[in-house]
Structures are given as structure tokens and as C-alpha cells.
Amino acid sequence: MPDPFPGPDHRRAPLLDALRCYREADFAPFSTPGHKRGAGADPELRELLGSDALASDIPLGGGIDDSHFTGDTLGAAERLAAAAWGADRAFFLLNGSSAGNHAYLLAALNPGDEVVVARDIHKSLLVALILTGARPVYVAPRLHPTLDVGLGVAAADIAAALDAHPAARLVAVVSPSYCGVPSDLAAIARVAHERGVPLYVDEAWGPHFAFHPGLPPSAMASGADGAVVSTHKVLASLTQAAILQVRGDRIDPERVATTVGMANTTSPSVTILASIDACRRQMALFGHALLDRAIVLAEDARTRLRALPGVDVLGADRLGTDAYDRTKLVVDVHGLGMTGFQVERALRERFRVQPEMSDLAGVICLVSVADTTESIGRLVAAFAALADERRPPAEQGATPRSSGAVLTAGIPALSPRDAFFAPSRAVPLRDAAGEVSAELVIPYPPGIPILAPGDVVSAEAVAYLERGAAHGMYVSGAADPTLGTLRILA
DSSP, X not given: OOOSSOSSOTTOOHHHHHHHHHHHHTOOOOSSSTTTTTTTSOHHHHHHHOXXXXXXXXXXXXXXXXXXXXXXXXXXXXXXXXXXXXXSEEEEESSHHHHHHHHHHHHHOOTTOEEEEETTOXXXXXXXXXXXXXXXXXXXXXXXXXXXXXXXXXXXXXXXXXXXXXXXXXXXXXXXXXXXXXXXXXXXXXXXXXXXXXXXXXXXXXTTGGGOTTSOOOTTTTTOSEEEEOXXXXXXXXXXXXXXXXXXXXXXXXXXXHHHHHHSOSSOOHHHHHHHHHHHHHHHHHHHHHHHHXXXXXXXXXXXXXXXXXXXXXXXXXXTOSOSOTTEEEEEOGGGTOOHHHHHHHHHHHHOOOOSEEOSSEEEEEOOTTOOHHHHHHHHHHHHHHHHTOOOOSSXXXXXXXXXXXXXXXXXXXXXXXXXXXXXXXXXXXXXXXXXBOSOBEETTTTOOSBOTTOBOOHHHHHHHHHHHHTTOOEESOSSTTOSXXXXXX
């Protein structure tokens, strides 16, 4: 009888197994953490989290392995993850995809190197540019002409940027977007590799793509040299869990291993690491069936929500493409006479339903392998109640969902690193147009910087931020989160 699990034995979970063995061996710990398997923890914390959870909070070295890591338990788990996601090497991360973005760019770039970067990058990629001292050549994502949704970065635009900057050392893009729209990574990889340049993908929102053909192709399957996935975002690992994946030798994998050690904590949480290991096993063995169910549930929710007056939901049919994350529910609520901020507040406070994010136009809700017909029913019922209370829209015309129209392409006035460390001063936001930003201004989520250090502040960006602030938009990065002032280069 043929082996039902050819290749790597994904029934194994080295970290999870080692954690269980440690628990069963009943060690007397004289090592970190100081609560010593929960014995010294605050009683209320122990009651809330449970004694088992605290007893599993043990170190990697001097815990499931000895203090010299002779067991290589983490390495065994990472090798299985590499096989599951189609990579040559995989590195478990404990600070989300942010750590992977920092590590890969530190491995790939030297100070002063040019890098072609999609302008809809996450905050952590911008921080990586500050850390490396690299000089970005920004490429703007294309926008849907009527939906105001980013359609990803075009391969032709990447090719043009590389031809104009032949010394560029790396291409870095985000795919899929926060709204679930991927770029054509295979085409981007092709134009980059034709010019001898590696491709790195912040695939934080696509950890599930590798496990179902009804979802867009994964970065590794598309030929990327490196990619980071956040297993905690839509899969079943613990918060902060992510994996950095590497293929080929355009970037030295041993150098990546070194920089991962720089970006990761030296006191790794075994509970988070073991959750990545268990997530890999779950998806390798059962991912297709679990995602089948999630996709069916999401499509059911999309159909039922679209039937409500004043509600619309983004989908592949609206975008005119098959390449879309069908588990994402991007809900437009403008027809309810409410902003997305107001709808999020109502969903949370009245119905105890928590969406992923809100903006002026709507909310985003994630459907994952954990959802059920009951959870989807609760979501639809909450929107149905709001639809019954709808009122005329307060504003006429389209309500912007994407910040893409105000993202600046090309070369910034100053590198992010130089601008970040330059002397700066605060001015009223309305007076900042034409000046050079000294700080990150990031509506969060999704974490795409509207302004980055070194950017020339446009009047359009000022207007976008003023409007968002007036409606309660949460801003990260800026010294003045109310956006009354902005720091510019002095």
C-alpha cells in the first residue's frame, strides 16, 4: 500500500512533541521565565489564561532543548515548514512579518543601495529601509477606475523602474493587499530575474495561498526569492507568529539566517513557535478541506451581505479578475449613511462582532478556517440590523477606500534613513504641503504609510489625512497622532 504522506512526514510536529515531553518530564526549572511554569504568576493571570498555558511558557534553550540547542528541534520544525510552503529554507518569526521584512532587507541590501519598492508597503518594510539605509525607487500600485481599490503593482511598471535604475539590488512588493488583491508575482519575478535582481514579497496576508488552488498562487510558487507570511493572520497559530521563506541563492540563505537572529528575540516563546509547528501540520494535512469550507462560508456571506440594502461587498466579479482572496470580505457601507468607523463601533458595541478594520468607506472582515455557519450568521444578522436603520448618505459621490491615489511614486527627496535622522520641526498639517516629511504617517490598519521620511508632502496627502482625522481615523507613527501637526525637515 503506498504511503498516504509521501515526502516529509507532516504528521510530525517536532516543537509540539518536545513541549509535551517537557511537560510530562516534570522538570524543576532554574531558568527563565521567572514565573516558573506558572507557579509564581499573579493568581488572576493564572485564572484567566489557565495553568496549562502558563506551564507551557518555557524557553527554547534550557527548556525543550538543552541550553546549547543540541536537539535542533526548531530546525526540524522549520524544515517541515519549508517543504509545506515550497521553500528551500524557512525561519520561524516571533515578531510577526515585521521581523521577516527587517531580516530579509538587512540580508539583501547595503547602505546606499537602490531598491525598487511598491509604494503600498507596510510600515515594517519602510522601517527596514531606515535600518538598511537603502534608497527606495517607489512604484505605485494601479487603482481600479471606479472602486478605488489597489490592483497590485504591474510587472511593466517594475520593469520600467529597473531599466531606469539598473543598479537596483532588489525588488520588494506587498501581495496580496489588505483588501485581498494580489499582484502578478510570476510576471514580476520574471522581469526581475531577467535583469539579475531578486524578488522579495511581503505576503503577510497570504499564508493560506499555498494550500488551495482556488486562491491566488503563493509567492514561492510564483518564483519569488523570499517571502514572509503571517500564519497568525488567517491561519490558526498564535498572535505574532510568522514564517520567512527563502528560495534559491540570489540572496545568501546563511546571511538571511544571521539577520533573522538579529531581528528575532533571543528569548523566543516556545508557545508561539509550537503554534507555528502545529499550524503547519494542520495545513499540510488538512488545509485543502479546511479552506474549502472557509471559501464556501465567505462566498455565502458575500451573497447574503450584498442582498442587504445599502451594503456592497468586493469580489472577483467586481474587480474583473479571478485572482482574489475569496476569504476576504471588504464591505462597503456608504449606502447605509455611515462611515466604516461608525459601523465598526456599532458592530462592536451593539452586536459584539469585531471586524478586522474600518476606514471611511467600510469595514473588512476575515473569514478563516475557524469560522462556522453560526459565526457567519451572526455577522450577517448584525449587518441586517444596521441595514434596517440605514439613512441617506451624508456625502454625495464616491467615498475613498484606497490611499493609492495619494501615494507618491518615484524617488523621494531624501532617503528614509537620512530624513529620519535629520533635524526636524513641527508645523500645522495644513502648512506642510511642499515640505519634506520627517516622520511616518500611517493610518492603521492597514499600515500603509501615507507619508514616509523623505517624501515631499503633497496637497492631496494633506487633504486625505485631514479628512480621515476628522472622521476618527487612527494614525500610527506620527509624533502628533491627532494630525494637528506634522514633523518636517528643518
